[in-house]
Amino acid sequence: MSLGEPGAPREDLGTVRIVGTGLLGTSIGLALGGGAKVLLDDPSPTALALARDVGAGVVDDGGASPDLVVVAAPPDVTARVVAEQLHAHPHATVTDVASVKLGVVEQLASRGADLKRYVGGHPMAGRERSGPVASRADLFLGRPWVICPTRVSDPERVAQVRRLAAALGASPVTMPPEEHDAAVALVSHVPQVAASLVAARLIRASDPAVSLAGQGVRDVTRIAGSDPTLWAQILAANSGPVRDVLRELRDDLDDVIEALAALGEEASGGHAWPPREAVGARGTLARLVAAGNDGRERIPGKHGGTPTSYAVVTALLPDEPGQLARLFHDIGEAGINVEEFSLEHAPGMPVGLAEVSVLTAVRGALEEALVTRGWHVV
């Protein structure tokens, strides 16, 4: 795939009907190149006209029979709309983009829908903004697009949905709906709950207390800025898998709280005689952090390959336009590839801390390159 040309030839896909022209639906139309073979529909006339006007396709007048229907409706109406589309277009394959999959299949089964022609999907892409105006042809480039066939899905229709994902520049990943829902509970829904739980503690913190916030708490709570209504829908739709993971997490949390209580009693001397020693409490704490080390290492590194840990080189950056350009110019001149990068601002000072992650083998070369070019490496 060339970066310059998102969207592969569309011949294989035939006529694609998109139901729901919000951010995802409109972006799919744009990425397919719009035109006469992309038919658009939406219950909101305004959203529909906007999607047409940005070039996502033509308004569906019922004149053409679609080969593929993409339902891009809100999660809580997805199953109903998919069932309607399966009924209205008896030869078409129907897919969707909802972020939880098993519930859709179960609701379709209970409605007696033709499940052979339904292949669920979940593009792992999004933006902070929503609606057709925020849409982008590049939205799916390089992102995973999970495809969730059931045991009864027609294999040719599964291939058809994979071709859609590939045409949009995404990386198709196939797994059963149950496995998808358990996976997103682990890597998306539970982290969201944890971020919100930690951030909620800050509401009543004093100003001096929050002034000590560093990069750690910023990272842990970044996704706590998410939309409450959307997340209530997502968590409710995946209640079983999320609850299972949160119960495990609570068991570990209970152990930590118990260990801390025992240590508090040990420190205060308590009232017991002989004084209680918090046997094993420090071990409980160390074991949790060690388990976190192990879990963290499961997250794949760059390019989906083996997890890699990088060396981090931190440089001081005066807070002026052009300084990052100069830094990256100097790194590029040294022929060093940056694996990860983050920029942190020092509280109360016009100085940034640039954290440059590189392969461990080139750490020394990077430090030397920066120092000889006048950077303060800290």
Added chain:
Amino acid sequence: MSLGEPGAPREDLGTVRIVGTGLLGTSIGLALGGGAKVLLDDPSPTALALARDVGAGVVDDGGASPDLVVVAAPPDVTARVVAEQLHAHPHATVTDVASVKLGVVEQLASRGADLKRYVGGHPMAGRERSGPVASRADLFLGRPWVICPTRVSDPERVAQVRRLAAALGASPVTMPPEEHDAAVALVSHVPQVAASLVAARLIRASDPAVSLAGQGVRDVTRIAGSDPTLWAQILAANSGPVRDVLRELRDDLDDVIEALAALGEEASGGHAWPPREAVGARGTLARLVAAGNDGRERIPGKHGGTPTSYAVVTALLPDEPGQLARLFHDIGEAGINVEEFSLEHAPGMPVGLAEVSVLTAVRGALEEALVTRGWHVV
């Protein structure tokens, strides 16, 4: 303060004795300029010789009387060493760098130490590496340095420790030990526990599941890579405040688990008649995420000022040396100041996603500047 010259004139500080020449102690010596007025001591002859050799100061031969003693020992021996130093140097002010403060004061009081001359400190700085060889004169530049006087601390000695922090380029922040410990429980220790709890869930996840990990779970679990032994010490030393915050967090977590269980029963139809509706469950979930929004907004923005939310512009980046330089060159040329930056790699593809945060007012200008220079803004 000039970036080029960390370390202010040292005349005011007199003779400084540093006990413990690990990363922090050695960095303090370096930042003070080393030389004859910085006396070094450490129970390890190797660590002591290394600190001397990198230029952090001279080995203390007992010939000079210190004006200020900085104890940079491991947290679990800090109180004992501070008490010894107060006793051995009856005219000196003694400070320390331990990350939990109230326990040190309590232990000193129970040892009958001269608390008027003790002023605790906590520089909020560190590196991934430890030991004297990892030390840097710039380590404290722009970082908060919390100073924790007690009711009996001599005000002139508090000012002396503030001068030390300022001389090292840090931003001194004064608060009582109890308030410091409650603050770091909120902004450092509880986020660490939460990150470890979430990361620990990934240990038994399947490879396809972790392949779906995006930036959210990476951010939430980044600090889960921390050292278990050190963190067991820190959490144990701050057991009371950490336990209090974790209990609040558990109460909210219990509400979430209960709401999810009610939703699961509603979805399955349950066995009750009439079928139970999970009244209020979605509201519980939405309220938690909304509380997270509010808490997240408490974290101060750049330069310790009012919290600011930035606009994020995402650009696609071919994975080759020099691309980041070109990106930042183009941004600098447009005269736009980058507030925050992160780089994410797309799984399985040689493409990076560069997320550039800027003030909302210049979002349009940045997008235009990038697009006209040939970047794919997504």
